[in-house]
Amino acid sequence: xxxxxxxxxxxxxxxxxxxxxxxxxxxxxxxxxxxxxxxxxxxxxxxxxxxxxxxxxxxxxxxxxxxxxxxxxxxxxxxxxxxxxxxxxxxxxxxxxxxxxxxxxxxxxxxxxxxxxxxxxxxxxxxxxxxxxxxxxxxxxxxxxxxxxxxxxxxxxxxxxxxxxxxxxxxxxxxxxxxxxxxxxxxxxxxxxxxxxxxxxxxxxxxxxxxxxxxxxxxxxx
Numbered sequence: 163x164x165x166x167x168x169x170x171x172x173x174x175x176x177x178x179x180x181x182x183x184x185x186x187x188x189x190x191x192x193x194x195x196x197x198x199x200x201x202x203x204x205x206x207x208x209x210x211x212x213x214x215x216x217x218x219x220x221x222x223x224x225x226x227x228x229x230x231x232x233x234x235x236x237x238x239x240x241x242x243x244x245x246x247x248x249x250x251x252x253x254x255x256x257x258x259x260x261x262x263x264x265x266x267x268x269x270x271x272x273x274x275x276x277x278x279x280x281x282x283x284x285x286x287x288x289x290x291x292x293x294x295x296x297x298x299x300x301x302x303x304x305x306x307x308x309x310x311x312x313x314x315x316x317x318x319x320x321x322x323x324x325x326x327x328x329x330x331x332x333x334x335x336x337x338x339x340x341x342x343x344x345x346x347x348x349x350x351x352x353x354x355x356x357x358x359x360x361x362x363x364x365x366x367x368x369x370x371x372x373x374x375x376x377x378x379x380x381x382x383x384x
Contacts, residue, residue, distance in 0.1 A: 165254040171284055171296060178202070178283035183251075183276060185266065187258030199279035202286075206278030209285045210237055213297045221347075221365040223373045236301055242274035245300045251276055302365075316375035323382065324354065331355055334371045350374045 165179070166172050173179045181197045189198040214233050218224070224232065235241065246252065252267045255276050266272050285293040324332045331354070338349040350370035352360040359381060362373025 165249070165251070168249045169280070169284075169296065171288070171292065173283070173287050175287050178287045179280075182279035182283040183254045184256045185258065185261060185272060185276070187261035187266070188256040191258045199276060202279035202282035203275045204282075205285065206280065206282035207237075209281050209290070209293050210278060210297060213290075213294050214301055217298060217301060222369065223363055223376075236304060239270055239274040241304060242277045243270040244304075246273040246277040248300070251280065305365075316372050316379055320352070320375040320378055323379075334374065336367060336370075339367075352378050354378075 165183070177197070182199050182202055184196065184198045186198045186200060189196040211233070214236050215229075218229050218232060222229070222232075252273055255267060255272065257266045257272075261272075281293055281297060284296050321332060324330050333353050335351045335353060336348060337351050339346065341347040346365060348364055348367045348370040350362050350364075350367065350373075351358045352362070352371070352374040360374040360376070360378030362370045362375070362377060364370035364373055
């Protein structure tokens with residue numbers, strides 16, 4: 163199946179993939195009982211949530227409330243629809259004739275549900291690590307490119323406070339870099355003159371600097 167090539171995963175049990183791309187409207191038009199993707203969508207939603215939660219927990223220093231907001235932005239229908247578009251999932255979905263005529267192949271809810279069902283299909287066929295390897299590239303790309311779900315711009319807020327005193331100098335220093343290329347870990351200190359006023363950890367130097375600035379702001383009572 164072309165979809166397997168696009169997602170870079172080969173199914174041992176093809177029925178999981180077949181079910182993932184079968185919409186209820188298609189199954190309802192079949193004479194014989196045909197599995198459709200709603201049950202797998204339920205499972206895929208749970209797998210997606212744990213993969214995203216685990217990644218955010220391990221790769222940021224955000225508080226619980228911020229983690230919840232960021233996870234919600236990553237797993238919402240709009241994001242999932244975007245993920246589905248990247249692999250042209252719509253072209254693989256099996257729809258009933260009526261749904262097809264009404265543009266179901268591009269309907270956000272159908273694409274998002276099918277994407278979650280596809281996550282479940284990979285999980286059922288290859289386990290959690292296979293599902294994680296499939297999901298994380300979408301998550302990481304979104305974190306990098308979508309400014310609206312980025313961390314708050316703590317660096318700018320800190321700079322605005324410090325520049326009120328022109329004699330003060332703010333700098334960010336990378337103190338440690340570790341981990342493989344696909345899962346880097348950066349530690350950064352933010353210094354006011356020569357004094358360390360914040361420490362941050364992130365999956366990129368930029369994210370670590372944001373976390374260091376956030377800690378500095380918290381220490382200042384901001």
